[in-house]
Amino acid sequence: MTTKSILITSIILISGCTQPDNRQSIDGITNEVEIVRDKWGVNHIYAQNQHDLFFAQGYAAAKDRLFQFEIWRRQATGTVAEILGPRELKRDIGTRLFMFRGDISEEMAHYHKDGVEIITAYTAGVNSFINEALLNPELLPLEFKILNIKPKLWTPEVVISRHQGLLGNINDELRIGRLVGAIGADKTKDLMWFHPKDPTIELDTSINADLLTDDILELYNAYRTSVKFKPEDIMAEYRAFSDNLDQDLYSANELDDRDFNIGSNNWVLSGNKTKDGNTYMANDPHRTIAIPSLRYITHLSAPGWDVIGGGEPEIPGISIGHNQHGAWGLTVFRTDGEDMYVYDLNPDNLLQYYYQGAWENMKTITEKISVKNQEDVEVDLNYTQHGPVTYIDSVNLKAYAIRCAWLEVGSSPYLASLRMDQATTWEEFRDACDYSFIPGENMIWADKEGNIGWQAVGLAPIRKNWSGLVPVPGDGRYEWDGYLPINQKPNVVNPESGFFATANQNVTPDDYTNWDAIGFSWADPYRGDRVNDVLSGSDDFSMADMKALQTDYYSLPAEKLVPLFLNLEVNNDKVKAAQNLLADWDFILDQNSTAAGVYFAVEKTLREAAHYHFVPDEAKQIINPTNIQLHTVLSWVTKPDERFGKPLNMARDTFLQEVLALAVKWLEDKVGSDPNDWQYGQIGYKHVYVTHPLSQAVDSETKQRLDAGPVPRGGNGYTPNSTSNNLNQSSGASFRILVNTGDWDATLATNPPGQSGDPASPFYKNLFNDWSNDEYFPLFYSKGKVDSVAVERTLLKPASN
DSSP: OOOOOOOEEEEEEETTEEEEEEEEEETTOSSOEEEEEETTSOEEEEOSSHHHHHHHHHHHHHHHSHHHHHHHHHHHHTOSHHHHOGGGHHHHHHHHHTOOOSOHHHHHHHHOTTHHHHHHHHHHHHHHHHHHHHHSGGGSOHHHHHHTOOOOOOOHHHHTOOTTSOOOOHHHHHHHHHHHHHHOHHHHHHHSOOOSSOOOOOOOTTOOGGGGGSOTTHHHHHHHSOOOOOGGGSOGGGBOOSOOOOHHHHOOOSOOOHHHHSOEEEEEEOGGGBTTSOOEEEEEEEEEOOSSOSOEEEEEEETTEEEEEEEOTTSSSOSEEEOSSEEEEEEEOOOOOEEEEEEEEETTEEEEEEETTEEEEOEEEEEEEOOTTSOOEEEEEEEOSSSBEEEEETTTTEEEEEEEGGGSTTOSTTTTHHHHTTOOSHHHHHHHHTTOOSSOEEEEEEETTSOEEEEEESOOEEESSOOSSSOEESSSSSOEEEEOOGGGSSEEESOTTSEEEESSSOOOOTTOOOGGGSOSOOOOSHHHHHHHHHHTTOSOBOHHHHHHHHTOOBOHHHHHHHHHHHTOOOOOHHHHHHHHHHHTOOSBOOTTOHHHHHHHHHHHHHHHHHHHHHSOGGGTTTOOGGGSOHHHHHHHHHSOOGGGOSSHHHHHHHHHHHHHHHHHHHHHHHHOSSGGGOOSSBTTBSEEEEOOTTGGGBOHHHHHHHOEEEEEOOOOTTSSSOOOSSSBOOEEESSEEEEETTOGGGOEEEOSSOSOOOTTSTTSSTTHHHHHTTOOEEOOOSHHHHHHTEEEEEEEEETTO
16 A cells, blocks of 8 residues: 655644644545644544544554564564574574464454454554655664664564563473473472462473473574664664673663563552542553563544553554543463473474374475575474474484464454453453453453453463473373363452452462463562552552552562561671661662662572572572572571571571671672662662663664663562562563543553654653653543643545545
């Protein structure tokens, strides 16, 4: 589809100021579409029909995030090596191996009854701006000039890609299998926190654990990792000719247990818990802190649609937000939708595997991959009936395949929110949840009629004869017994408590019965417990209280740990100073607190020391300190056993003395010997510095334009305001939203560093400083309020008119 862009500039009055009115004649729409941009960078799109609405959403999002869109497209299509060369070949092979290859029309129709029209219109809108930029290269953002590339057109297959979703636990499964092989099931359970049930994790006797040490998931992990650029990818005038890595800014303590702490918080409150009697909804998804942001806020208004909130910019609709009836949000409900199968291979034909007493042929698909500066590479992709084959061991006659729930029709992350966007009641919202396959999520709802509810969603395989936590033979003895119907997953409506909150911890009720489809691995409980403690403590909450809770830095682990250190005998003056600082502390990881600085060092050192002392040597290369949850370490030190030696409490205290001394030594090395310099939240000791994907490959001047920060931060991965356990915040709440269903214009939000991904845009980093200070902006909904803060108005007109 070709776009004709005719720009006519006139002057109109917006909120008392003269502003440019952009009028564009454009192919692909049937009626006029108005796009009003507010002063925080949010686009409010007003269309006269559904097709034009989603065309405009795709057009506006691509205009804001074109480079992000192009990298998404290349990741989705397995064409990264085309611009970055042979180092990305395995990524592209992995992408093609795990690509959705079902019926695309059936796939799109799953997400909405008009899914084909919506996704096709959205794709056409994306392509409309791409064509416009190709005709007018000055519209291409800086990144395209830096890399000397041009964007290419999208197809619906790009929209439904699964490459960036929160998909499953396959790396955990392989790790657990390796641990069981190295130290046995009982010792593995001592290191890994499995609950709420006690799973069987012994390996089948036919599995040779020694062979699990191979790089079985290389192609899977290559497919899933973020794209990284190097100086050789960069045009000479922008290229960094020396190491552009500032260790103080990028420093990490390698204790960011991302598998468990990249999650979210959400909660809903009934009117009985609020000052004004309205229901509230709060959500702050915790993902990688990135530039541009992983989220994008949009307002979509047309007949049948009036929804505002955040989602991933590359997909249509709104995944977290509200319409005129209710508000909804999500967090991860950990769901095991992946399994590793191990096959015996036919020694006379390595493409045959043993299944149910016979040799079965693998299905093979041949693909050609373009590679920069070399000939195209032809690859064979192999599949068993369970899924993609990631590794063939021709020496030991073994093959490994991954069964993925997310390769089923309807498993593109977040797209099912299209149905939620039009829900008018709890019942309609819950019906929409039936289509939400990936990822496993805690969906919450609050409406203006006073109802609140929770529904867990996500495709959950039913495993009758194994836990899903270790690799199993692919000979037919371990098969999924279908999927649990989503409406049979845990749920509640209008609980007696007057609220419901989730934070990736286990929230499955004790009286639940479908345990065959509930996982065994959950986040540490501390964020969730803190939120529940606060929400249960009052019936008089305001929106200001909701903001305070989303940005709360209170540490429940500190509340449990600090008393253990206060009565230790210490002889070193600096260690004593650290002890004294902890004694007067309020357990808040404030960015100006020296006691918080001491505590963070203690918590970090405790986990490292526990790994050193208590993990068997043969397991140390398999499980690192990030894989052992803090809950496990706290259970060891609060209820000491023989691992410390005897007498138990005395031996435990000796261990804690070592931890405190090592923590002080680390602080002295990191920020200086003066305890007054140990404050939390400083450059080099808890800050946030957000780097653009090109940042480490470009010259310092360009880098400064692309990056955001550094600025001090508080908190850590266990506070409700989750800021990761790295010294440079790597994950946490970027997008946040707070909704009062009785006053849609009272909604608050944030989305750092900015709505735009174009470094030349005034909306590229405009939200960063407020976010770093835990501030929000009003996310207006009514037309009058939106117009009062408008800074730009674009009118898209059909080219035929």
